Structures are given as structure tokens and as C-alpha cells.
Amino acid sequence: MSGSRLAPGLRAGFPIAAAGLLIGLSFGVLARPVMGPVAPIVMSAILFAGSAQFGSLAVLAAGGGAVPAIVAGVLLNARFLPLGIAFAPSLRGSPLRRAAEGQAVVDASWALANQGDGRFDRDMLLGATIPQYVSWVGGTAIGVAIGDALGDPRDLGLDALFPAFFLALLLPELRSRRFVTVAAAAAALAFVLIPLTPPGIPVLAGCLVALVGLRSA
Amino acid sequence: MTEVWITIGVLSVVTIAIKAAGPLAVGGRELSPPAMRVISLLAPAVLAALIVVGTFADGRELAFDARVVGLAAGACAIALRAPLLVIVLVAAASAAGARALGAA
Structure with a gap:
């Protein structure tokens, strides 16, 4: 795979990554008192799923325990099953490679790569996910590090950011x-x-x- | 602290399996026309649901707070054909402004 094939996706993913940096930052701020300094960054790096991370964090913060936190996260990520089935016919190569590329499915990239006729632009999806991953993990780390200086992320209106973003993606659909x-x-x-x-x-x-x-x- | 790491570990493994399931089961194959129609309709369905949940859900309760102001401002920015980054910043700034003025 050459870098130039991913370039349109990288460009399309950049503004979402900027937004994701702020959301990741707010996750780091909120997670640190509950999870300590290391676990939020590990979670963002391995799980890379905003809604599931916020959802399971809310359960843990309320003292709900591991099993309810896992159930909350799994329910929030269950939509990736239909999204992955939709993306699958656009993937080529060995089962292992398809399964690996399927990990790149996140809401924003999936919507950007959707060509409207049931087909998906694989290069667009992979390219758009790369900057989002970097900014999500980086934003979490910044939030953990400087969270105290920021105060409540809600005061910055960060929770209103993704609904507007999804609306911008929905209207052309x-x-x-x-x-x-x-x-x-x-x-x-x-x-x-x-x-x-x-x-x-x-x-x-x-x-x-x-x-x-x-x-x- | 143990329950934090158990949550991260199990949730990560299950999520990886969820994301791998579709590509493993139907990768590289053409689907039937009805299946393709369902897939093409999945984008508006999931986006609309994400907008509603992101705007009105506060855990398991319905909330009408500054996020509604943010979404409305974002819709105006979309109508004015603003770039994506401007749209999301307008939404966040409007919600922040509404909260500064006392909205929940």
C-alpha cells in the first residue's frame, strides 16, 4: 500500500482528528481520578472507541464494578458489528488482513468512506482513521497530564462537538x-x-x- | 484498580472480536442487492441515532441542555456551508457560551 493512496483519507481525517484531540483530552481529564495516570492512555491506545470509553468510565466512576462497566462498553461498541459487515465486501486479501483492517472502523471514517451505494472506499477509511488514532491517544495523554489546569470539559462545550459533526455527515446522505x-x-x-x-x-x-x-x- | 484493568482488557478483546467478525465472515464477497440496500441505509440510520443520543442522552435520562444550543448553531454553520472544523468549533463554542450564561 503506498502512502499516496491514503493521502485523501489522511486529509479528510485531519479536521476530525482535531476534534478528536479535544474529546480525547476531556477523556483523559475525566478518567485520571478514576483510573490513575497510565490506564486511560492504555485504554485509548488499545480500545480506541470514544463512546465505549466514556460509557465504561461512567460506570467505574459510580462504583459500578468491572462487569457492568464491560457490559456498558460492549453495548456501546456493538454497532461496529453491522458497520463491519457493511465494510467487509470492500476489503480484499487474507482473513487475517481483513480482520486487521476492520479494526480501523470508527464512526467518522466509516461515514466518510461510505460511497452511498453500499460500497466503501477502503483507502479513505484507513487514511482517515490514522490521524484520528494519533490525536485520540495523544489527546488522552495531554488530558491526563494537564487535566487539573483545564477544569470541566463541559464548560468548553466539547460534548456538543460530535453531534454537530455527525449532522454534517448525515445531511449529504x-x-x-x-x-x-x-x-x-x-x-x-x-x-x-x-x-x-x-x-x-x-x-x-x-x-x-x-x-x-x-x-x- | 484491578477492576479498571479487567475492564480495559476484556472490553478491548471483545471490541476487537466485534470489529473482526464482519470482515472475517463476508470479506471480499459481493452481497445480494437487498443486503446492499440495507448497508446503504445503515449510514443515515446510525448517524441520526448518534446525533440524538449525543445531544439528548445523559446516561439513561433525557436532557435538554446546552448541547441542543450547540447542535442548532452547528446546523446553522452547515447551512452556511462552513468547513467541517468550523462547524464543530461553532457547536462547541455555542454550547460553552450557553453554559457560561447559565444553561445546564
Whole structure:
């Protein structure tokens, strides 16, 4: 694989990585009092999944213990199963290589690489994930190091950053009435389920709305 | 402290398995037209759900706080065709401003 093939993805991933740096930073700030200085950085480096890290951290911080924290994280990451199945036909090579490249699937890269007809630009996905990974781990380390000087990340509005980012990715997806209907139904279902189900289930249930595609339009 | 490392270890292994499952099961193969339609509809579904959860969820409770202001400001930036980085910064700054003015 040559560097130039990944260049468009690297460029597309850069602004997301800048946002991810701030979110990673807020994770480091919030995680340090609960996990100590090393574990948050290790977690970001190995797990590399914002929502699952925040979700399991919230359980641990509340004294919930390891098993509920793991369950929360797994539920929040369960959407990577359908996302990975969607990405899979665009991958080539040995099973081990496909499984390794599947690790690069994160929400933003997956949405950027989505070509809209059910196919994905593999180089775009891998390229866009690289700067996000670097900034996520780096941001966590900075947050652990200087967290005390920053105060509450919520005061900086960092929790409002990703919804706006996902909205910017969603609007170009709404090419036909069917896409609008599916997005609206998934949004409504997720909204209704927030107070009724554990975190992670609302997004997973939203994914299931895409099954209406089994019927032709 | 042990439970922190157990959480990180188990959650990492399970997540790697979740991400590997799709590529191992259906890698490199063409899917049927209905399956491709489902996949193409997955992006608007998952993005819409992520927006709603990221804006309105506070754990298992519904919350209407400064994030709504941030999302609305971000939507305005999108309508004005601002670049992506500007969109997310406008959203964060607006939410921060709303909190400075006393919003939750």
C-alpha cells in the first residue's frame, strides 16, 4: 500500500482528528481520578472507541464494578458489528488482513468512506482513521497530564462537538425520501429508547431501522 | 484498580472480536442487492441515532441542555456551508457560551 493512496483519507481525517484531540483530552481529564495516570492512555491506545470509553468510565466512576462497566462498553461498541459487515465486501486479501483492517472502523471514517451505494472506499477509511488514532491517544495523554489546569470539559462545550459533526455527515446522505424516512425513524426510535434502555441500545436499535432496505424501494 | 484493568482488557478483546467478525465472515464477497440496500441505509440510520443520543442522552435520562444550543448553531454553520472544523468549533463554542450564561 503506498502512502499516496491514503493521502485523501489522511486529509479528510485531519479536521476530525482535531476534534478528536479535544474529546480525547476531556477523556483523559475525566478518567485520571478514576483510573490513575497510565490506564486511560492504555485504554485509548488499545480500545480506541470514544463512546465505549466514556460509557465504561461512567460506570467505574459510580462504583459500578468491572462487569457492568464491560457490559456498558460492549453495548456501546456493538454497532461496529453491522458497520463491519457493511465494510467487509470492500476489503480484499487474507482473513487475517481483513480482520486487521476492520479494526480501523470508527464512526467518522466509516461515514466518510461510505460511497452511498453500499460500497466503501477502503483507502479513505484507513487514511482517515490514522490521524484520528494519533490525536485520540495523544489527546488522552495531554488530558491526563494537564487535566487539573483545564477544569470541566463541559464548560468548553466539547460534548456538543460530535453531534454537530455527525449532522454534517448525515445531511449529504439524505439523497432520497427513503433515506430521510430511515434517518427520521432511527432518530425517533433512539430518542424514545434513551430513558427505557441501557446506553448503547438506542443506537443499536437505530441501526435496525436500515433493515427496511430488505424490501425494494 | 484491578477492576479498571479487567475492564480495559476484556472490553478491548471483545471490541476487537466485534470489529473482526464482519470482515472475517463476508470479506471480499459481493452481497445480494437487498443486503446492499440495507448497508446503504445503515449510514443515515446510525448517524441520526448518534446525533440524538449525543445531544439528548445523559446516561439513561433525557436532557435538554446546552448541547441542543450547540447542535442548532452547528446546523446553522452547515447551512452556511462552513468547513467541517468550523462547524464543530461553532457547536462547541455555542454550547460553552450557553453554559457560561447559565444553561445546564
